[in-house]
Amino acid sequence: MKKQNLLTAAIFAGLVLGLIAGELLFRHYSGDVPTSWLDGLNFVGDTFFMRLLKMVLVPLVASSVIAGVASIGDPSQLGRVGGWTVVYYFSTMAAAVILGVVLVSQIGPGEGFPSELRIESVVAFDAQQGTIQTRVSEASGTGLWGAFQNICKQLIPSNPVGAAAQGQLLPTISFSLLLGIVLTTLGSKGRPVLDFFQSLFEAMMKLVGWILWLAPLGVGCLVAWTVARIGSVALVGPLGKYMLTVFIGLLLHGAIVLPLVLWLVGRTNPYRFMWQMKDALMTAFGTDSSSATLPVTIETAQKSGGCSKRSSEFVLPLGATINMDGTALYEAVAVVFLFQCFGIDLGPVQLGIVVLTATLAAVGAAGIPSAGLVTMVIVVEAVNGSLGDQTPHLPLAAVGIILGVDRILDMCRTTVNVWGDSVGAKIITRLAPDTPGSVPAPGSAPGSAPGSAPENSSGNASE
Ligand code: ASP
Numbered sequence: 484m485k486k487q488n489l490l491t492a493a494i495f496a497g498l499v500l501g502l503i504a505g506e507l508l509f510r511h512y513s514g515d516v517p518t519s520w521l522d523g524l525n526f527v528g529d530t531f532f533m534r535l536l537k538m539v540l541v542p543l544v545a546s547s548v549i550a551g552v553a554s555i556g557d558p559s560q561l562g563r564v565g566g567w568t569v570v571y572y573f574s575t576m577a578a579a580v581i582l583g584v585v586l587v588s589q590i591g592p593g594e595g596f597p598s599e600l601r602i603e604s605v606v607a608f609d610a611q612q613g614t615i616q617t618r619v620s621e622a623s624g625t626g627l628w629g630a631f632q633n634i635c636k637q638l639i640p641s642n643p644v645g646a647a648a649q650g651q652l653l654p655t656i657s658f659s660l661l662l663g664i665v666l667t668t669l670g671s672k673g674r675p676v677l678d679f680f681q682s683l684f685e686a687m688m689k690l691v692g693w694i695l696w697l698a699p700l701g702v703g704c705l706v707a708w709t710v711a712r713i714g715s716v717a718l719v720g721p722l723g724k725y726m727l728t729v730f731i732g733l734l735l736h737g738a739i740v741l742p743l744v745l746w747l748v749g750r751t752n753p754y755r756f757m758w759q760m761k762d763a764l765m766t767a768f769g770t771d772s773s774s775a776t777l778p779v780t781i782e783t784a785q786k787s788g789g790c791s792k793r794s795s796e797f798v799l800p801l802g803a804t805i806n807m808d809g810t811a812l813y814e815a816v817a818v819v820f821l822f823q824c825f826g827i828d829l830g831p832v833q834l835g836i837v838v839l840t841a842t843l844a845a846v847g848a849a850g851i852p853s854a855g856l857v858t859m860v861i862v863v864e865a866v867n868g869s870l871g872d873q874t875p876h877l878p879l880a881a882v883g884i885i886l887g888v889d890r891i892l893d894m895c896r897t898t899v900n901v902w903g904d905s906v907g908a909k910i911i912t913r914l915a916p917d918t919p920g921s922v923p924a925p926g927s928a929p930g931s932a933p934g935s936a937p938e939n940s941s942g943n944a945s946e
Pocket residue numbers: 771772773774807809810848849850851852853854855856893896897900
């Protein structure tokens with residue numbers, strides 16, 4: 484068996500064993516799995532896999548964006564690639580949100596939700612002082628304008644090194660983007676620094692290749708940890724219909740909408756590409772984090788998925804931070820569901836607000852576990868604000884209703900997030916293919932190659 488196939492089979496086995504072990508633990512302890520088990524599983528998965536991925540993340544993202552931008556080179560082509568990338572991100576996220584709104588309105592998972600359970604969850608959420616409660620209260624009160632300001636501030640960091648040291652990706656990306664552009668304009672003077680980052684990128688990718696061998700263990704433990712806390716019984720409980728709505732939405736978006744876009748715009752067999760990206764998708768499922776998965780996504784996109792270096796090194800890091808189709812869809816379903824639970828009818832205006840704000844909230848969500856649950860607060864507040872004084876408003880503590888099952892949904896929406904990023908990279912590969920001589924190898928002259936690279940006819944966006 485080839486090394487790559489062996490790894491894929493091992494990750495898949497880890498995932499399946501994790502699901503089974505988690506469910507067995509849940510049943511054995513009747514849903515009350517001892518903390519020692521849960522802590523142990525989380526410790527192994529987090530420390531020996533997630534932390535290793537996070538360890539390479541900042542240097543990988545910085546070097547990847549700088550090398551990617553440098554290999555695109557010519558600012559006008561970079562502008563075109565960047566423009567289409569943003570168009571792709573926003574249109575697919577908007578499509579995901581609209582799909583979510585339509586499904587949740589049709590299925591109505593919150594109608595008839597038991598009121599005792601509703602009150603119990605809200606009171607329990609208010610009474611606890613956990614991480615999620617803190618994150619939700621920090622996110623509340625900022626409103627849309629606050630969320631927008633926050634994104635702008637991240638895009639223009641006053642101290643990019645400090646932001647990178649704190650592991651913040653968006654500021655790191657925007658600074659690297661500018662640095663990459665400037666370096667290419669410097670010609671031979673920029674070459675040593677570009678060579679350095681290109682070489683750093685190669686080194687990080689090699690490290691990722693090694694770390695990936697721990698994926699079966701990491702993914703298995705993390706999945707077991709999640710399932711042991713929630714159990715498959717949640718699927719038939721009062722939240723079952725809500726979870727099913729999210730699953731159907733993610734399935735339709737991931738297996739039909741995105742493949743259709745890839746087939747039509749990227750002229751690629753979408754399901755073959757999905758198969759090629761399986762290592763990244765399984766890692767996303769296990770880790771619940773598109774940021775932590777990013778190193779694997781880049782590696783898989785380049786080595787198996789046939790994405791150009793020029794597109795994947797630039798599009799994937801940006802996508803992991805701002806393109807979140809799964810999160811956008813989930814936020815729309817969750818918000819409308821919660822309003823339904825409280826018997827508050829949302830009219831077309833409110834649903835329109837959900838579409839707009841859920842897209843923005845998903846952009847603002849970091850690629851980390853439960854980020855979507857937290858930024859959902861922005862959507863709830865915007866809808867509340869439009870309801871007027873006569874209609875009851877949704878308390879923020881209502882997120883307590885869905886908190887318990889969030890992690891399972893997070894696994895699925897993160898997978899769709901990473902799939903959306905990968906589809907974007909594959910589509911942009913048509914626009915920015917690797918042409919011979921366009922990809923600077925360490926020690927070569929990256930500054931001069933990109934601009935002079937002949938533009939491949941197949942790289943035309945209008946094709
Ligand atoms: N966990 C998701 C991600 O990393 C974000 C979310 O919570 O929806 O992509």
